[in-house]
Amino acid sequence: MSDAPGVLVLAATPLGDPRDASPRLRELIGTADLIAAEDTRRFRTLAAALEVTYVGKIISHYDAVEVERLPGLLAAVRDGATVLVVSDAGMPAVSDPGYRLVAAAAAEDLPVTCAPGPSAVTTALVLSGLPCERFCFDGFPPRRSGERQRWFAALRDERRAVVFFESPRRTADTLADAVAVLGADRRAAVCRELTKTHEQVVRGTLAELHEWAISGDVLGEVTVVLAGAEPSAAPPVESLVGAVRERTDDGERLKDAVAAVAEAAGVPKRELYNASLAARED
Secondary structure (H helix, E strand, C coil): CCCCCCEEEEECECCCCHHHCCHHHHHHHHHCCEEEECCHHHHHHHHHHHCCCCCCEEEECCHHHHHHHHHHHHHHHHCCCEEEEECCCECCCCCCCCHHHHHHHHHCCCCEEEECCCCHHHHHHHHHCCCCCCEEECCCCCCCHHHHHHHHHCCCCCCCEEEEEECHHHHHHHHHHHHHHHCCCCEEEEEECCCCCCCEEEEEEHHHHHHHHHCCCCCCCEEEEECCCCCCCCCCHHHHHHHHHHHHHCCCCHHHHHHHHHHHHCCCHHHHHHHHHHHHHC
């Protein structure tokens, strides 16, 4: 090996259709010294589909062995190897193994780079038909209903679109909890088997999606996009005058009281100030 360090490369793999593989991914598969694959069998299937011959050693790199594999992978990079990290589909470290390895390599100032490509998160977003200029990704919901409902409660007022993954066997129950917490009319999209032969995107309200999910078996990889919450209407400024009066009665300056109440309620300060003055005169 070289005296100079090698490089750690996280590479995105196709979600289903091998034709989505980038030329760079093909080159990395064929030249990497060490390949850390979430599932070695699926990696070999991908390499065969891409008609790429790999020469590097392949090791498994899934959740249960991620910490155990870390020292050996770092040592390989230190010794000058190109270490390729791939998940079963999409980008490593996004709800898949990888982030611990990147953090450890960065802590040692070892070279780390990424070969970008397919992502279930962005693919589902653009297919959802929902506003997605701003979005967040929230991994997998909790498995238990009570915890899942609390998880949805934290998203009740989230203005951004929310993307999350779910197991097909839990999709119906998760949508039922979403209806209970977020309401039947919140819009969403369920995307399954993205880029594969049986790709399906079901759009509608949470109630409609729940009905779809319980009407038949949900199969394949599932990604859900939840529409952002609609902004709540600001209260009329007249209803806030009492809150301003309470603060001024406690000795706060009118200007400061108005600013605090207006900011909390999302109303224009000038309108609340004028309403408060008018109430004083009355």
